[in-house]
Amino acid sequence: MCGGHVALVVDAAAEHLGVEDALPGPCPVCGSRTGVRWPSGTTCSTCEWAWGDVPDGELPPPRVDVVYYLRQRDDFGDRIKIGTTANPRQRLAAVPHQELLAFERGDRTRERRRHAAFAADRFPGTEWFRTTPALLEHVAAVADGIDDPWALHARWVSEALALRG
Structure with missing residues (x-):
């Protein structure tokens, strides 16, 4: 990609950073359907779990008193x-x-x-x-x-x- 097109892509992506949007599916941690887009990826807007990360199903849920x-x-x-x-x-x-x-x-x-x-x-x-x-x-x-x-x-x-x- 040439420098001009790279700049266009960066500008277009920057317009959507921090924007709340629907997740592709429910969050595996809390079940929320909304997320926020960041440069590093999308996170759940409720619990901030990184979209795409999968909790280890063999481990028991963490204890949160x-x-x-x-x-x-x-x-x-x-x-x-x-x-x-x-x-x-x-x-x-x-x-x-x-x-x-x-x-x-x-x-x-x-x-x-x-x-x-x-x-x-x-x-x-x-x-x-x-x-x-x-x-x-x-x-x-x-x-x-x-x-x-x-x-x-x-x-x-x-x-x-x-x-x-």
Whole structure:
């Protein structure tokens, strides 16, 4: 290719860098159908997994512990559950709630710290807490800038897969 044509190709490609577009198929990590084009290739727009990289199917999924915040409004009032799990889809399916407020990376140690911080508002013998301004402020800080907690979790799983090699 001559220099002039190379310049045309570079200019045309530069117009599409960082552009969100449909992936050729679902992301193998999170299932998203949208990606972003970069000079090095296309990445999933949700979890940033490089399109074309295949997770090793023989390895178990990476463990990503999260502290979750669920809101429940019922006959018992307005309350928030602070819990932890390595499998949030399975766990949240088993816990009645109306709204997933946020995910925070962390295990039982972080969960215990959150329980201690809001101990005065805890319903005795449970992981449920009264919905107070202080607790809502904390949840808002954890969720700051995150529209979809599931997209954040997908990114954490993707990062864990990438670090595993």
